[in-house]
């Protein structure tokens with residue numbers, strides 16, 4: 371067996387092969403886990419001039435390098451760094467692109483904790499944020515100021531799942547030398563080619579579909595050539611470092627990500643269509659549904675959809691929603707998603723740029739890898755409880 375030339379292969383093959391070199395590690399299929407802070411040098415020259423590939427555990431180990439290489443290969447970017455959480459990957463991408471006195475544009479549909487970072491931490495460093503309508507597309511240009519340095523998009527948005535016109539946003543951003551940062555956690559590079567659509571810093575909460583088993587946190591940021599140096603420096607200077615066992619779990623999860631994601635996709639679409647037909651449901655927020663306002667752009671730009679979507683119920687009392695959710699046998703109530711199991715949460719999206727159009731309670735479902743018929747039966751029993759508790 372000789373080493374595959376990963377760059378020319380299709381994405382599914384690259385997910386399996388990228389960042390692995392069994393015969394450099396005694397033939398073992400998976401990379402060994404290096405637990406290392408101190409790394410020794412044989413010569414003073416190596417010690418002083420960093421001529422070795424590995425110099426200190428915080429900088430790089432073969433374990434970290436292996437996952438980094440695999441993600442960079444999948445993203446098609448210039449450089450990838452790992453962070454101990456998805457949120458840190460979001461904040462690192464922003465810190466890599468802005469300086470004191472700069473202005474940042476952020477989609478109103480942003481992941482809540484990223485918004486909190488902008489409002490509570492970035493402000494202390496003299497960076498101001500303006501939130502914009504996720505449906506703005508190229509019209510976001512009207513919000514550009516002379517000091518706008520970055521625009522943070524998320525498509526589909528957290529909780530409400532609006533699809534953004536990223537090529538249009540990237541075109542006007544680049545004409546003004548503004549960096550485009552995308553939180554691509556929902557689609558992953560498998561279903562949305564961020565760098566290929568003009569994104570400069572592609573962020574992923576690897577906690578979700580890469581790890582895929584609800585047992586580790588991890589974030590990744592991948593930069594285009596234009597922002598690689600700034601990303602690398604900022605990551606290094608902040609002292610960001612990830613634990614080798616978590617890297618191993620992410621690495622292990624990655625190898626089956628494409629298979630899991632397609633199973634999540636099929637099951638979620640079936641459940642979403644079923645929910646759409648329910649009398650208790652006002653609308654289902656899932657861009658792969660023909661009824662979704664973001665469907666045309668999703669179809670143009672994406673290669674698939676994942677297992678996470680939103681539901682707006684017709685107005686009903688809180689206690690009826692609680693009765694429905696608390697009685698589920700297969701849908702657990704918990705933060706995060708992307709694992710093999712089904713989840714549900716109530717959601718209360720915060721909006722400051724455009725008011726949210728919702729009359730009834732909002733829910734977010736993650737459709738797991740259980741038998742879909744069993745999931746539908748669980749959901750059906752849930753609606754019976756909801757109707758009884760009204």
Ligand SMILES: *Cc1c(COP(=O)(O)O)cnc(C)c1O
Nearest residue numbers: 455456457481555575577587588
């Ligand atoms: C979960 C999530 C994050 C944060 O990831 P953590 O690993 O939980 O910090 C960031 N963005 C999106 C869209 C997420 O869903």
